[in-house]
Every structure is written in C-alpha cells, then in structure tokens.
Amino acid sequence: EVQLLESGGGLVQPGGSLRLSCAASGFTFSIYAMAWVRQAPGKGLEWVSGISGSAGRTYSADSVKGRFTISRDDSKNTLYLQMNNLRAEDTALYYCTKDQYYFASWGQGTLVTVSS
C-alpha cells in the first residue's frame, strides 16, 4: 500500500524559509516521479512542483519558480520541498503526491502558514 507522510509545515514569517519532507513507502520510490500540490484556505488545488524519477528533471509553477526547489533522496525514500522567500499567498496545505502527470496517491498534507 502506498503511503506518503508529509512533515515540516508550520508558522513562518514573510521572507522566511521552510523545508517540507515527504516519507514514502509501499512502492519503489526511486523509479517514480513525485510532485507537490497545494490548497490555500478556501481555494482550489494548485500544482507546485514535480520531479522525475531518479532525480531527473524538475518542473515548477511560475508562482514559485526561483523560490521553491523540489528534490529527492532515493536512499531515504524521501521527497523534499525547500521553500525560500515565503509570501502570505504561499499559505496552504501542501500535499505530496506520487507520479508525474495525474495523481492517484496523496499524503494527508502539511500546513504552511506565512504570517507576521
């Protein structure tokens, strides 16, 4: 059974940084693409960033390009999202998802709140 467990969310001031982690189990992590998707309070879903299997290509939404970096450690079966220069509009529940194009497996999410 695929399990994705996010961590690392919390309250951070505007301009601050945070690193999210996603521990994966139940599948061969290294061969699968992974992604982050977020949902701001009262808003819809927004794809944030994706990474191909074996730390290949990365992709990011324009809204986070240059501020967020997706990475993975296949030896630890863990996906990361380094978030720098955070803004109020980055406040959201961040989901870790498996696969590159559409998403059948999701974690429960970790909440990031950007506020002074």
Add this chain to the structure above:
Amino acid sequence: DIQLTQSPSTLSASVGDRVTITCRASQSVSSWLAWYQLKPGKAPKLLIYKASTLESGVPSRFSGSGSGTEFTLTISSLQPDDFATYYCQQYNSYSLTFGGGTKVEIK
C-alpha cells in the same frame, strides 16, 4: 499556461439525480485530463484519468467524456457520499493546472 474553466461553480442536487460538470480548456489538452473529488479534511481522490478512464475502485456511476477543449464528468445517480467538490486537471503540458472546482451541494 493552459487555463481550465469549470461550470457550474456550485451545483445543488438531490440523491438520485444525474449530475454533469463541465471543464473547458483554453487550448487543446487532447485527452490528458483527470478528475478529482475533494472532501474537507481528506486527501483528494482520483476519479478519472485520460478523460474517460475510471480509476480502480471508483464506482461506475462516475464517468468522464470529452477531448480537445471540452470535457464532462457525470454522476449517473448521485449518492450521499458524492456531496463534495470536484476538480479537473490537465496534464497535456507543464505547468499542470487545475480547474476552479465545482461544489456539489445537497438540494
């Protein structure tokens, strides 16, 4: 980026009703479209991918159709568990994008 416009944004329906949600793309996404169901406090659930392929375990009352720029999600007979918000998502090109959502409410 490809924009996805869902209609209606809110839909009031009764148990047993046939419900149709539309998703229109700003440019062709071929058949590279998925549908999700969201409920408060739960992770999103994939219902349909490649426009019309039912995800394993999803009830057959859900169906998807369309190609190019116009797509529909149909629930043939609405059940109490189906009251939720539904999103379409295109994966024809990066950046991946979602529609604005359609909330299905109890009439």
